[in-house]
Each structure stands twice: as C-alpha cells, then as structure tokens.
Amino acid sequence: MNIKKRGDLIVDHYxxxxxxxxxxxxxxxxxxxxxxxxxxxxxxxxYFEEYQGQLVGERPMDILKGNIDIILSNQSKLKIYPxxxxxxxxxxxxxxxxxxxxxxxxxxxx
Numbered sequence: 001m002n003i004k005k006r007g008d009l010i011v012d013h014y015x016x017x018x019x020x021x022x023x024x025x026x027x028x029x030x031x032x033x034x035x036x037x038x039x040x041x042x043x044x045x046x047y048f049e050e051y052q053g054q055l056v057g058e059r060p061m062d063i064l065k066g067n068i069d070i071i072l073s074n075q076s077k078l079k080i081y082p083x084x085x086x087x088x089x090x091x092x093x094x095x096x097x098x099x100x101x102x103x104x105x106x107x108x109x110x
Contacts, residue, residue, distance in 0.1 A: 018083075021036075
C-alpha cells in the first residue's frame with residue numbers, strides 16, 4: 001500500500017476523511033482532512049472579500065468535497081482507502097486538533 005501524503009484520502013466508517021502526513025516503517029500518521037484544509041489558508045483581506053457572508057468552514061469543505069468527487073470520477077490518480085484497509089497494513093496514529101492536558105498526545109486506532 002503506497003499512500004500519497006496529503007493527496008490520497010482515508011475514510012473511516014463514520015464518513016470522516018483523513019490525509020496521511022507522515023509514514024515511518026509500519027506506522028502512519030493521519031490528520032482529519034477537513035481540519036487540515038481549514039488550517040492551510042491564511043485569513044487576509046482578499047479571503048474576506050471572496051468569502052464574505054459565507055460560513056467559515058464552507059470553503060475548506062468545498063475543497064474536500066471537490067477532491068472526493070475528482071477521485072471518485074477517476075479524474076485523478078489519487079485514491080480513497082477505507083480505514084480498515086489502512087489499519088491492516090499500518091499502525092495508525094490520528095493526530096488530534098488539540099491535546100487535552102489529561103490525555104495522550106496522539107490517539108491510536110489500532
């Protein structure tokens with residue numbers, strides 16, 4: 001299994017999508033794709049002009065949905081992998097958005 005970082009998508013049984021951000025041997029680190037896309041764009045005057053009056057998460061969600069549609073319509077070489085298949089090949093670490101002080105830094109799914 002050759003997952004392309006921040007390209008291929010991994011979907012869990014709840015319908016959440018993830019990007020791989022790191023891979024070392026048998027361990028792969030994933031982040032929530034929507035959250036990753038949300039934090040890639042800096043809010044500047046141009047952004048405010050383009051998206052004024054829209055919900056903050058609307059643009060990142062449109063990007064993610066567009067990426068999913070492109071992959072599903074075979075317009076891309078990227079793939080969508082079920083989380084179960086990824087877990088069968090890797091030790092999966094899902095990086096959280098934040099780390100509560102009373103929990104581990106990363107949550108393991110397998």
